[in-house]
Amino acid sequence: MEKENKKILLVEDDQNFGAILKDYLMLNDFDVVLAKNGMEGFEKFKKDTYDLCILDVMMPYKDGYTLAKEIREKNKEVPIVFLTAKTMKEDVLKGYKVGADDYLNKPFDSEVLLMKIKAIMQRKSSETKAENVQFEFQIGKFHLNSKLRFLNFPGNEPIKLSPKENELLKMLALYVEDLMPRELALTKIWRDDNYFTSRSMDVYIAKLRKYLKEDPNVEILNIHGEGFRLVVKK
Amino acid sequence: MEKENKKILLVEDDQNFGAILKDYLMLNDFDVVLAKNGMEGFEKFKKDTYDLCILDVMMPYKDGYTLAKEIREKNKEVPIVFLTAKTMKEDVLKGYKVGADDYLNKPFDSEVLLMKIKAIMQRKSSETKAENVQFEFQIGKFHLNSKLRFLNFPGNEPIKLSPKENELLKMLALYVEDLMPRELALTKIWRDDNYFTSRSMDVYIAKLRKYLKEDPNVEILNIHGEGFRLVVKK
DNA sequence: TAATGTATTAACCAAACATTAACATAGAGG
DNA sequence: CCTCTATGTTAATGTTTGGTTAATACATTA
Numbered sequence: 001m002e003k004e005n006k007k008i009l010l011v012e013d014d015q016n017f018g019a020i021l022k023d024y025l026m027l028n029d030f031d032v033v034l035a036k037n038g039m040e041g042f043e044k045f046k047k048d049t050y051d052l053c054i055l056d057v058m059m060p061y062k063d064g065y066t067l068a069k070e071i072r073e074k075n076k077e078v079p080i081v082f083l084t085a086k087t088m089k090e091d092v093l094k095g096y097k098v099g100a101d102d103y104l105n106k107p108f109d110s111e112v113l114l115m116k117i118k119a120i121m122q123r124k125s126s127e128t129k130a131e132n133v134q135f136e137f138q139i140g141k142f143h144l145n146s147k148l149r150f151l152n153f154p155g156n157e158p159i160k161l162s163p164k165e166n167e168l169l170k171m172l173a174l175y176v177e178d179l180m181p182r183e184l185a186l187t188k189i190w191r192d193d194n195y196f197t198s199r200s201m202d203v204y205i206a207k208l209r210k211y212l213k214e215d216p217n218v219e220i221l222n223i224h225g226e227g228f229r230l231v232v233k234k
Numbered sequence: 235m236e237k238e239n240k241k242i243l244l245v246e247d248d249q250n251f252g253a254i255l256k257d258y259l260m261l262n263d264f265d266v267v268l269a270k271n272g273m274e275g276f277e278k279f280k281k282d283t284y285d286l287c288i289l290d291v292m293m294p295y296k297d298g299y300t301l302a303k304e305i306r307e308k309n310k311e312v313p314i315v316f317l318t319a320k321t322m323k324e325d326v327l328k329g330y331k332v333g334a335d336d337y338l339n340k341p342f343d344s345e346v347l348l349m350k351i352k353a354i355m356q357r358k359s360s361e362t363k364a365e366n367v368q369f370e371f372q373i374g375k376f377h378l379n380s381k382l383r384f385l386n387f388p389g390n391e392p393i394k395l396s397p398k399e400n401e402l403l404k405m406l407a408l409y410v411e412d413l414m415p416r417e418l419a420l421t422k423i424w425r426d427d428n429y430f431t432s433r434s435m436d437v438y439i440a441k442l443r444k445y446l447k448e449d450p451n452v453e454i455l456n457i458h459g460e461g462f463r464l465v466v467k468k
Numbered sequence: 469t470a471a472t473g474t475a476t477t478a479a480c481c482a483a484a485c486a487t488t489a490a491c492a493t494a495g496a497g498g
Numbered sequence: 499c500c501t502c503t504a505t506g507t508t509a510a511t512g513t514t515t516g517g518t519t520a521a522t523a524c525a526t527t528a
Contacts, residue, residue: 038263057370062263066239082370162474179382199516200476206518222516223383224484225397396485433505434487440507456505458495 006051006121007031011041011067012083013059021054028114038062042070052121056083079120112177115232119176137173140218140232146170153214164189165211168204172220172230181227240285241265245275245301246317247293255288272296276304290317371407374452374466380404387448398423399445402438406454406464415461 008030012018015036022032033048035041038059045053053071055064068080115138122134135147143152149166151159161169167189172180185201186193205220205228212218217233242264246252249270256266267282269275272293279287287305289298302314369381377386383400384392395403401423406414419435420427439454439462446452451467 066263160473164475196477199478202516203476203518205516209517222484224515226383229382394484398486430488433489436505437487437507439505443506456494458504 005029005031007033007049008117009033009035009041009045009048009050009053011035011038011054011059011064012056013037014056025114025117030117038064038067041067045071046074050078052117053078053080054083054117055080077124079124081117081120112232116177119174119178123174135170137170139169139173139176139212139230140215142212142215142218144169144173151211156214159211164204165207168201169208172208172228176230176232179223179227179229184227239263239265241267241283243267243269243275243279243282243284243287245269245272245288245293245298246290247271248290272298272301275301279305280308284312287312287314288317289314369404371404373403373407373410373446373464374449376446376449376452378403378407385445390448393445398438399441402435403442406442406462410464410466413457413461413463418461 006029008025010018010022010025010032012021012034013036018034018036022034025032033044033050035044039062041053041055042062053068055067057064059067064082068082071078071080125134135145137144137146141153144150145152146166146169149161149163151161151169153159168185171185171189174180182198182201183193186197190197190201209220212220219231219233221229221231223229240263242259244252244256244259244266246255246268247270252268252270256268259266267278267284269278273296275287275289276296287302289301293301298316302316305312305314369379371378371380375387378384379386380400380403383395383397385395385403386392402419405419405423408414416432416435417427420431424431424435439456443454446454453465453467455463455465457463
Protein backbone atom coordinates (compact mmCIF):
# COMPACT_ATOMS: atom_id res chain seq x y z
CA MET A 1 0.00 0.00 0.00
CA GLU A 2 1.21 3.43 -0.94
CA LYS A 3 1.84 5.54 2.15
CA GLU A 4 1.06 9.14 1.56
CA ASN A 5 3.41 11.90 2.58
CA LYS A 6 2.68 14.66 4.99
CA LYS A 7 1.53 17.82 3.28
CA ILE A 8 3.12 21.16 3.99
CA LEU A 9 1.95 24.63 3.03
CA LEU A 10 4.95 26.87 2.64
CA VAL A 11 4.33 30.60 2.36
CA GLU A 12 7.42 32.57 1.48
CA ASP A 13 7.77 35.70 -0.59
CA ASP A 14 11.44 35.25 -1.37
CA GLN A 15 11.12 33.15 -4.50
CA ASN A 16 14.66 31.90 -4.46
CA PHE A 17 14.63 30.88 -0.85
CA GLY A 18 11.15 29.46 -1.12
CA ALA A 19 12.13 27.21 -4.00
CA ILE A 20 15.19 25.95 -2.21
CA LEU A 21 13.33 25.22 0.99
CA LYS A 22 10.59 23.51 -0.96
CA ASP A 23 13.13 21.29 -2.71
CA TYR A 24 14.77 20.49 0.54
CA LEU A 25 11.51 19.53 2.21
CA MET A 26 10.47 17.45 -0.77
CA LEU A 27 13.76 15.62 -0.69
CA ASN A 28 12.80 14.79 2.86
CA ASP A 29 9.56 13.19 1.80
CA PHE A 30 7.08 15.95 2.33
CA ASP A 31 4.54 17.14 -0.17
CA VAL A 32 5.00 20.87 -0.41
CA VAL A 33 2.75 23.56 -1.78
CA LEU A 34 4.47 26.90 -2.13
CA ALA A 35 2.64 30.22 -2.01
CA LYS A 36 4.47 33.47 -2.62
CA ASN A 37 2.43 35.77 -0.41
CA GLY A 38 -0.11 35.79 2.37
CA MET A 39 -3.15 36.07 0.20
CA GLU A 40 -2.15 33.28 -2.11
CA GLY A 41 -1.25 31.30 0.98
CA PHE A 42 -4.71 31.67 2.46
CA GLU A 43 -6.38 30.76 -0.82
CA LYS A 44 -4.33 27.60 -1.06
CA PHE A 45 -4.95 26.80 2.56
CA LYS A 46 -8.70 26.94 2.06
CA LYS A 47 -8.56 24.63 -0.94
CA ASP A 48 -6.77 21.72 0.70
CA THR A 49 -5.87 20.05 3.97
CA TYR A 50 -2.37 20.37 5.35
CA ASP A 51 -0.40 18.73 8.11
CA LEU A 52 1.75 21.78 8.71
CA CYS A 53 2.07 25.41 7.66
CA ILE A 54 5.40 27.18 7.41
CA LEU A 55 4.96 30.92 7.23
CA ASP A 56 7.46 33.63 6.62
CA VAL A 57 6.81 36.42 9.09
CA MET A 58 8.01 39.27 6.93
CA MET A 59 5.92 39.39 3.82
CA PRO A 60 4.38 42.21 1.86
CA TYR A 61 0.60 42.61 1.70
CA LYS A 62 -0.04 40.17 4.50
CA ASP A 63 2.47 39.18 7.13
CA GLY A 64 2.86 35.73 8.60
CA TYR A 65 1.20 36.47 11.92
CA THR A 66 -1.89 37.87 10.27
CA LEU A 67 -2.06 34.89 7.96
CA ALA A 68 -1.62 32.60 10.93
CA LYS A 69 -4.61 34.18 12.64
CA GLU A 70 -6.75 33.61 9.56
CA ILE A 71 -5.60 30.04 9.33
CA ARG A 72 -6.37 29.54 13.02
CA GLU A 73 -9.87 30.76 12.53
CA LYS A 74 -10.41 28.08 9.91
CA ASN A 75 -8.51 25.35 11.68
CA LYS A 76 -7.60 25.21 15.33
CA GLU A 77 -5.38 22.16 15.04
CA VAL A 78 -2.93 22.51 12.19
CA PRO A 79 0.60 23.20 13.43
CA ILE A 80 2.11 26.49 12.34
CA VAL A 81 5.81 27.22 12.18
CA PHE A 82 7.14 30.70 11.65
CA LEU A 83 10.26 31.59 9.78
CA THR A 84 11.34 34.53 11.82
CA ALA A 85 14.83 35.89 11.88
CA LYS A 86 17.00 36.23 8.86
CA THR A 87 19.49 34.03 10.66
CA MET A 88 17.33 31.00 10.32
CA LYS A 89 16.96 31.46 6.59
CA GLU A 90 20.63 32.06 6.24
CA ASP A 91 21.28 28.88 8.17
CA VAL A 92 19.10 26.90 5.88
CA LEU A 93 20.73 28.40 2.81
CA LYS A 94 24.17 27.82 4.20
CA GLY A 95 23.24 24.29 5.06
CA TYR A 96 21.93 23.73 1.60
CA LYS A 97 25.09 24.96 0.02
CA VAL A 98 27.32 23.00 2.32
CA GLY A 99 25.31 19.90 1.80
CA ALA A 100 24.68 20.35 -1.90
CA ASP A 101 27.30 17.91 -3.03
CA ASP A 102 26.70 15.39 -0.36
CA TYR A 103 23.51 16.24 1.40
CA LEU A 104 22.32 12.71 1.84
CA ASN A 105 25.11 11.81 4.19
CA LYS A 106 26.30 14.92 5.91
CA PRO A 107 24.17 16.48 8.52
CA PHE A 108 23.75 20.17 7.95
CA ASP A 109 22.28 23.24 9.51
CA SER A 110 18.83 23.10 8.04
CA GLU A 111 18.34 19.81 9.77
CA VAL A 112 17.38 21.83 12.80
CA LEU A 113 14.37 23.08 10.93
CA LEU A 114 13.57 19.60 9.71
CA MET A 115 13.87 18.19 13.18
CA LYS A 116 11.56 20.82 14.56
CA ILE A 117 9.03 20.14 11.85
CA LYS A 118 9.05 16.45 12.56
CA ALA A 119 8.83 16.97 16.30
CA ILE A 120 5.90 19.34 15.99
CA MET A 121 3.97 17.03 13.72
CA GLN A 122 4.59 14.15 16.02
CA ARG A 123 3.49 16.09 19.06
CA LYS A 124 0.28 17.00 17.32
CA SER A 125 -0.43 13.45 16.31
CA SER A 126 0.35 12.13 19.77
CA GLU A 127 -2.00 14.70 21.24
CA THR A 128 -4.94 13.63 19.15
CA LYS A 129 -4.22 9.93 18.98
CA ALA A 130 -3.50 8.01 22.15
CA GLU A 131 -1.49 5.41 20.27
CA ASN A 132 1.87 6.81 19.44
CA VAL A 133 2.53 6.38 15.80
CA GLN A 134 6.22 6.89 15.99
CA PHE A 135 8.79 5.63 18.41
CA GLU A 136 12.03 6.16 16.58
CA PHE A 137 14.01 9.33 16.97
CA GLN A 138 17.23 10.60 15.53
CA ILE A 139 19.06 12.72 18.10
CA GLY A 140 22.28 13.93 16.57
CA LYS A 141 24.26 10.78 15.95
CA PHE A 142 22.09 8.83 18.34
CA HIS A 143 19.14 6.78 17.38
CA LEU A 144 16.46 6.19 19.96
CA ASN A 145 14.04 3.31 19.70
CA SER A 146 11.57 4.08 22.43
CA LYS A 147 9.60 0.90 21.92
CA LEU A 148 12.55 -1.40 22.52
CA ARG A 149 14.13 1.17 24.84
CA PHE A 150 17.44 1.24 23.05
CA LEU A 151 19.71 4.17 22.48
CA ASN A 152 22.17 3.54 19.68
CA PHE A 153 25.39 5.31 18.96
CA PRO A 154 27.20 4.15 15.82
CA GLY A 155 30.15 1.97 16.77
CA ASN A 156 29.13 1.50 20.40
CA GLU A 157 27.07 -1.14 22.08
CA PRO A 158 23.40 -0.12 22.23
CA ILE A 159 22.50 1.44 25.56
CA LYS A 160 19.55 -0.15 27.32
CA LEU A 161 17.29 2.49 28.80
CA SER A 162 15.14 2.07 31.85
CA PRO A 163 11.46 2.93 31.45
CA LYS A 164 11.87 6.35 33.06
CA GLU A 165 15.04 7.16 31.14
CA ASN A 166 13.27 6.18 27.96
CA GLU A 167 10.15 8.24 28.54
CA LEU A 168 12.07 11.26 29.58
CA LEU A 169 14.37 11.17 26.56
CA LYS A 170 11.44 10.60 24.29
CA MET A 171 9.63 13.57 25.76
CA LEU A 172 12.70 15.72 25.24
CA ALA A 173 12.97 14.48 21.65
CA LEU A 174 9.34 15.32 21.09
CA TYR A 175 10.16 18.89 22.05
CA VAL A 176 13.53 19.00 20.35
CA GLU A 177 14.93 22.54 20.09
CA ASP A 178 12.00 23.73 22.16
CA LEU A 179 11.09 24.06 25.81
CA MET A 180 10.02 20.81 27.43
CA PRO A 181 8.37 22.12 30.59
CA ARG A 182 9.37 20.46 33.85
CA GLU A 183 5.80 20.23 34.89
CA LEU A 184 4.86 18.37 31.71
CA ALA A 185 7.36 15.58 32.25
CA LEU A 186 6.41 15.33 35.91
CA THR A 187 2.71 15.05 35.33
CA LYS A 188 2.99 12.79 32.28
CA ILE A 189 5.81 10.52 33.37
CA TRP A 190 5.84 10.72 37.15
CA ARG A 191 2.11 11.45 37.43
CA ASP A 192 2.81 13.80 40.26
CA ASP A 193 4.51 17.14 40.63
CA ASN A 194 6.18 17.73 43.97
CA TYR A 195 9.61 18.38 45.39
CA PHE A 196 10.71 14.76 45.38
CA THR A 197 9.53 13.77 41.93
CA SER A 198 11.18 16.91 40.70
CA ARG A 199 14.48 15.88 42.27
CA SER A 200 14.02 12.42 40.83
CA MET A 201 13.66 13.91 37.41
CA ASP A 202 16.87 15.86 37.88
CA VAL A 203 18.63 12.62 38.60
CA TYR A 204 17.34 11.21 35.35
CA ILE A 205 18.40 14.28 33.46
CA ALA A 206 21.90 13.69 34.79
CA LYS A 207 21.79 10.06 33.63
CA LEU A 208 20.66 11.05 30.15
CA ARG A 209 23.35 13.69 29.93
CA LYS A 210 25.91 11.04 30.72
CA TYR A 211 24.66 8.85 27.90
CA LEU A 212 24.51 11.74 25.47
CA LYS A 213 28.09 12.81 26.16
CA GLU A 214 29.26 10.63 23.26
CA ASP A 215 28.01 13.20 20.79
CA PRO A 216 29.28 16.66 21.79
CA ASN A 217 26.68 18.26 19.54
CA VAL A 218 23.82 16.94 21.60
CA GLU A 219 22.96 18.75 24.81
CA ILE A 220 20.22 19.05 27.35
CA LEU A 221 19.97 22.67 28.38
CA ASN A 222 18.17 23.91 31.44
CA ILE A 223 15.85 26.88 31.39
CA HIS A 224 15.86 27.94 34.99
CA GLY A 225 12.51 27.47 36.63
CA GLU A 226 10.88 26.38 33.37
CA GLY A 227 12.23 23.12 32.10
CA PHE A 228 14.71 21.62 29.68
CA ARG A 229 15.62 21.91 26.06
CA LEU A 230 17.22 19.23 23.95
CA VAL A 231 19.45 20.83 21.34
CA VAL A 232 21.46 19.41 18.48
CA LYS A 233 24.13 21.80 17.36
CA LYS A 234 25.66 22.20 13.89
CA MET B 235 -14.71 33.70 5.97
CA GLU B 236 -12.37 36.44 4.99
CA LYS B 237 -10.73 38.03 7.98
CA GLU B 238 -10.53 41.76 7.73
CA ASN B 239 -7.40 43.77 8.12
CA LYS B 240 -6.71 46.26 10.84
CA LYS B 241 -8.17 49.62 10.00
CA ILE B 242 -6.19 52.80 10.28
CA LEU B 243 -7.42 56.36 10.12
CA LEU B 244 -4.70 58.55 8.71
CA VAL B 245 -5.13 62.30 8.98
CA GLU B 246 -2.53 64.22 7.04
CA ASP B 247 -2.79 67.53 5.24
CA ASP B 248 0.18 67.04 3.01
CA GLN B 249 -1.52 65.23 0.14
CA ASN B 250 1.63 63.87 -1.38
CA PHE B 251 3.03 62.53 1.84
CA GLY B 252 -0.36 61.25 2.95
CA ALA B 253 -0.79 59.24 -0.21
CA ILE B 254 2.63 57.72 0.03
CA LEU B 255 2.19 56.78 3.66
CA LYS B 256 -1.21 55.34 2.90
CA ASP B 257 0.25 53.20 0.14
CA TYR B 258 3.01 52.05 2.36
CA LEU B 259 0.64 51.05 5.12
CA MET B 260 -1.66 49.30 2.70
CA LEU B 261 1.27 47.36 1.34
CA ASN B 262 1.77 46.25 4.89
CA ASP B 263 -1.67 44.87 5.09
CA PHE B 264 -3.59 47.63 6.78
CA ASP B 265 -6.82 49.14 5.60
CA VAL B 266 -6.25 52.86 5.48
CA VAL B 267 -8.70 55.74 5.33
CA LEU B 268 -7.05 59.04 4.55
CA ALA B 269 -8.43 62.37 5.64
CA LYS B 270 -6.78 65.58 4.55
CA ASN B 271 -7.56 67.72 7.57
CA GLY B 272 -8.75 67.57 11.15
CA MET B 273 -12.39 68.19 10.42
CA GLU B 274 -12.61 65.60 7.71
CA GLY B 275 -10.69 63.28 10.02
CA PHE B 276 -13.22 63.64 12.80
CA GLU B 277 -16.12 63.10 10.42
CA LYS B 278 -14.57 59.91 9.14
CA PHE B 279 -13.75 58.78 12.64
CA LYS B 280 -17.38 59.09 13.71
CA LYS B 281 -18.60 57.08 10.73
CA ASP B 282 -16.52 53.97 11.30
CA THR B 283 -14.49 51.99 13.81
CA TYR B 284 -10.72 52.07 13.67
CA ASP B 285 -7.92 50.08 15.25
CA LEU B 286 -5.52 52.99 15.13
CA CYS B 287 -5.40 56.69 14.33
CA ILE B 288 -2.36 58.38 12.89
CA LEU B 289 -2.59 62.12 13.18
CA ASP B 290 -0.34 64.78 11.80
CA VAL B 291 0.27 67.33 14.50
CA MET B 292 0.73 70.31 12.20
CA MET B 293 -2.43 70.82 10.29
CA PRO B 294 -4.45 73.89 9.32
CA TYR B 295 -7.92 74.48 10.83
CA LYS B 296 -7.59 71.76 13.41
CA ASP B 297 -4.30 70.43 14.68
CA GLY B 298 -3.62 66.86 15.61
CA TYR B 299 -3.76 67.34 19.34
CA THR B 300 -7.16 68.97 19.22
CA LEU B 301 -8.43 66.23 16.97
CA ALA B 302 -7.01 63.66 19.34
CA LYS B 303 -8.95 65.20 22.21
CA GLU B 304 -12.18 64.97 20.27
CA ILE B 305 -11.45 61.41 19.32
CA ARG B 306 -10.71 60.55 22.92
CA GLU B 307 -14.03 61.93 24.01
CA LYS B 308 -15.74 59.53 21.64
CA ASN B 309 -13.48 56.59 22.27
CA LYS B 310 -11.20 56.03 25.21
CA GLU B 311 -9.53 52.94 23.79
CA VAL B 312 -8.36 53.53 20.26
CA PRO B 313 -4.58 53.98 19.98
CA ILE B 314 -3.43 57.32 18.62
CA VAL B 315 -0.09 57.98 17.02
CA PHE B 316 1.15 61.46 16.24
CA LEU B 317 3.28 62.42 13.33
CA THR B 318 5.38 65.20 14.73
CA ALA B 319 8.66 66.47 13.38
CA LYS B 320 9.51 66.80 9.74
CA THR B 321 12.32 64.38 10.24
CA MET B 322 10.03 61.44 10.44
CA LYS B 323 8.20 62.38 7.29
CA GLU B 324 11.42 62.92 5.50
CA ASP B 325 12.60 59.59 6.72
CA VAL B 326 9.58 57.84 5.38
CA LEU B 327 9.77 59.68 2.09
CA LYS B 328 13.42 58.99 1.83
CA GLY B 329 12.82 55.41 2.71
CA TYR B 330 10.10 55.08 0.18
CA LYS B 331 12.23 56.55 -2.54
CA VAL B 332 15.19 54.45 -1.66
CA GLY B 333 13.04 51.39 -1.50
CA ALA B 334 10.91 52.14 -4.53
CA ASP B 335 12.91 50.01 -6.87
CA ASP B 336 13.69 47.32 -4.39
CA TYR B 337 11.52 47.82 -1.35
CA LEU B 338 10.75 44.17 -0.84
CA ASN B 339 14.24 43.31 0.20
CA LYS B 340 15.87 46.35 1.66
CA PRO B 341 14.82 47.53 5.02
CA PHE B 342 14.27 51.25 5.11
CA ASP B 343 13.69 54.03 7.59
CA SER B 344 9.94 53.97 7.66
CA GLU B 345 10.16 50.56 9.21
CA VAL B 346 10.44 52.39 12.49
CA LEU B 347 6.94 53.71 12.02
CA LEU B 348 5.73 50.30 11.01
CA MET B 349 7.40 48.78 14.02
CA LYS B 350 5.65 51.26 16.25
CA ILE B 351 2.31 50.60 14.68
CA LYS B 352 2.73 46.89 15.03
CA ALA B 353 3.90 47.23 18.61
CA ILE B 354 0.85 49.33 19.43
CA MET B 355 -1.50 46.86 17.80
CA GLN B 356 0.19 44.01 19.56
CA ARG B 357 -0.11 45.69 22.89
CA LYS B 358 -3.80 46.25 22.32
CA SER B 359 -4.39 42.66 21.31
CA SER B 360 -2.39 41.32 24.23
CA GLU B 361 -4.47 43.41 26.58
CA THR B 362 -7.66 41.84 25.35
CA LYS B 363 -6.45 38.33 24.66
CA ALA B 364 -4.27 36.55 27.16
CA GLU B 365 -3.27 33.91 24.63
CA ASN B 366 -0.74 36.04 22.91
CA VAL B 367 1.56 33.60 21.26
CA GLN B 368 3.98 36.26 20.23
CA PHE B 369 7.35 35.68 21.77
CA GLU B 370 9.86 36.53 19.13
CA PHE B 371 11.16 40.05 18.67
CA GLN B 372 13.73 41.60 16.41
CA ILE B 373 15.61 44.35 18.23
CA GLY B 374 18.14 45.84 15.88
CA LYS B 375 20.54 43.03 15.18
CA PHE B 376 19.33 41.15 18.21
CA HIS B 377 16.70 38.50 18.18
CA LEU B 378 14.79 37.87 21.38
CA ASN B 379 13.08 34.59 22.00
CA SER B 380 11.08 35.28 25.12
CA LYS B 381 9.76 31.74 25.37
CA LEU B 382 13.18 30.13 25.53
CA ARG B 383 14.49 33.23 27.26
CA PHE B 384 17.48 33.91 25.11
CA LEU B 385 18.83 36.89 23.27
CA ASN B 386 20.73 36.21 20.10
CA PHE B 387 23.30 38.39 18.47
CA PRO B 388 24.56 37.04 15.14
CA GLY B 389 27.99 35.52 15.63
CA ASN B 390 27.88 35.43 19.42
CA GLU B 391 26.74 32.76 21.79
CA PRO B 392 23.09 33.23 22.71
CA ILE B 393 22.66 35.13 25.96
CA LYS B 394 20.51 33.39 28.52
CA LEU B 395 18.07 35.76 30.16
CA SER B 396 16.70 35.44 33.65
CA PRO B 397 12.92 35.61 33.98
CA LYS B 398 12.99 39.24 35.07
CA GLU B 399 15.48 40.26 32.39
CA ASN B 400 13.35 38.50 29.83
CA GLU B 401 10.07 40.08 30.86
CA LEU B 402 11.53 43.52 31.09
CA LEU B 403 13.15 43.35 27.66
CA LYS B 404 9.96 41.96 26.20
CA MET B 405 7.99 44.80 27.70
CA LEU B 406 10.41 47.32 26.27
CA ALA B 407 10.17 45.62 22.86
CA LEU B 408 6.40 45.81 23.07
CA TYR B 409 6.81 49.57 23.40
CA VAL B 410 9.62 49.98 20.87
CA GLU B 411 10.35 53.57 20.02
CA ASP B 412 7.80 54.59 22.60
CA LEU B 413 7.64 55.30 26.31
CA MET B 414 7.45 52.20 28.45
CA PRO B 415 6.22 53.68 31.73
CA ARG B 416 8.12 52.67 34.87
CA GLU B 417 4.93 52.05 36.70
CA LEU B 418 3.74 49.62 34.04
CA ALA B 419 6.77 47.36 34.30
CA LEU B 420 6.64 47.52 38.07
CA THR B 421 3.02 46.57 38.37
CA LYS B 422 3.09 43.96 35.59
CA ILE B 423 6.44 42.34 36.27
CA TRP B 424 7.20 43.08 39.89
CA ARG B 425 3.53 43.21 40.91
CA ASP B 426 4.34 46.01 43.26
CA ASP B 427 5.44 49.61 42.89
CA ASN B 428 7.60 50.90 45.70
CA TYR B 429 11.06 52.31 46.24
CA PHE B 430 12.80 48.94 46.37
CA THR B 431 11.15 47.30 43.37
CA SER B 432 11.89 50.46 41.50
CA ARG B 433 15.58 50.22 42.37
CA SER B 434 15.51 46.56 41.43
CA MET B 435 14.18 47.50 38.05
CA ASP B 436 16.98 49.99 37.55
CA VAL B 437 19.43 47.20 38.22
CA TYR B 438 17.79 45.15 35.51
CA ILE B 439 17.83 48.04 33.09
CA ALA B 440 21.59 48.24 33.66
CA LYS B 441 21.91 44.53 32.95
CA LEU B 442 19.95 44.79 29.74
CA ARG B 443 22.00 47.77 28.62
CA LYS B 444 25.12 45.70 29.09
CA TYR B 445 23.75 42.95 26.88
CA LEU B 446 22.56 45.38 24.25
CA LYS B 447 25.93 47.11 23.97
CA GLU B 448 26.88 44.73 21.14
CA ASP B 449 24.68 46.66 18.74
CA PRO B 450 25.46 50.38 19.03
CA ASN B 451 22.20 51.18 17.28
CA VAL B 452 20.13 49.75 20.08
CA GLU B 453 19.68 51.79 23.22
CA ILE B 454 17.51 52.04 26.28
CA LEU B 455 16.86 55.69 26.98
CA ASN B 456 15.56 57.06 30.23
CA ILE B 457 12.74 59.55 30.33
CA HIS B 458 13.21 61.21 33.66
CA GLY B 459 10.41 60.43 36.05
CA GLU B 460 8.43 58.65 33.36
CA GLY B 461 10.07 55.46 32.25
CA PHE B 462 12.25 54.04 29.51
CA ARG B 463 12.32 53.95 25.76
CA LEU B 464 13.90 51.26 23.64
CA VAL B 465 15.20 52.81 20.45
CA VAL B 466 16.71 51.30 17.33
CA LYS B 467 18.63 53.90 15.39
CA LYS B 468 19.29 54.03 11.63
C1' DT C 469 16.45 -15.49 48.93
C1' DA C 470 20.19 -13.78 46.25
C1' DA C 471 20.89 -11.15 42.27
C1' DT C 472 19.74 -7.69 39.41
C1' DG C 473 17.65 -3.73 37.59
C1' DT C 474 15.18 0.31 38.73
C1' DA C 475 13.36 4.36 41.28
C1' DT C 476 13.46 7.40 45.09
C1' DT C 477 15.51 9.99 48.69
C1' DA C 478 19.33 12.27 50.96
C1' DA C 479 23.05 15.16 51.14
C1' DC C 480 26.06 18.42 49.48
C1' DC C 481 27.65 21.69 46.39
C1' DA C 482 27.28 24.96 42.49
C1' DA C 483 24.74 28.08 39.66
C1' DA C 484 21.17 31.21 38.89
C1' DC C 485 18.36 34.75 40.52
C1' DA C 486 16.31 38.73 42.88
C1' DT C 487 16.88 42.01 46.22
C1' DT C 488 19.20 45.33 48.85
C1' DA C 489 22.90 48.44 49.97
C1' DA C 490 26.09 51.80 48.84
C1' DC C 491 27.97 55.26 46.24
C1' DA C 492 28.26 57.98 41.93
C1' DT C 493 26.11 60.90 38.55
C1' DA C 494 22.57 63.38 36.10
C1' DG C 495 18.22 66.14 35.84
C1' DA C 496 14.70 69.35 37.54
C1' DG C 497 13.45 73.28 40.02
C1' DG C 498 14.30 76.89 42.86
C1' DC D 499 24.65 77.41 41.55
C1' DC D 500 22.59 74.57 45.01
C1' DT D 501 19.55 71.03 46.60
C1' DC D 502 16.68 67.27 46.11
C1' DT D 503 15.29 63.45 43.72
C1' DA D 504 15.78 60.04 40.06
C1' DT D 505 18.78 57.11 37.83
C1' DG D 506 23.34 54.43 36.79
C1' DT D 507 26.24 51.03 38.41
C1' DT D 508 28.65 47.59 41.11
C1' DA D 509 28.89 44.57 44.69
C1' DA D 510 27.15 41.84 48.69
C1' DT D 511 23.55 38.97 50.36
C1' DG D 512 20.19 35.43 50.84
C1' DT D 513 17.25 32.34 48.61
C1' DT D 514 15.79 29.08 45.23
C1' DT D 515 16.79 25.83 41.77
C1' DG D 516 19.66 22.49 39.58
C1' DG D 517 23.75 19.04 39.19
C1' DT D 518 25.79 15.14 41.04
C1' DT D 519 26.88 11.17 43.73
C1' DA D 520 25.69 7.85 46.85
C1' DA D 521 22.66 5.45 49.86
C1' DT D 522 18.40 3.33 50.31
C1' DA D 523 14.04 1.26 48.95
C1' DC D 524 11.52 -1.42 45.96
C1' DA D 525 10.52 -4.82 42.39
C1' DT D 526 11.36 -8.67 39.46
C1' DT D 527 13.15 -12.77 38.53
C1' DA D 528 16.39 -16.56 38.89
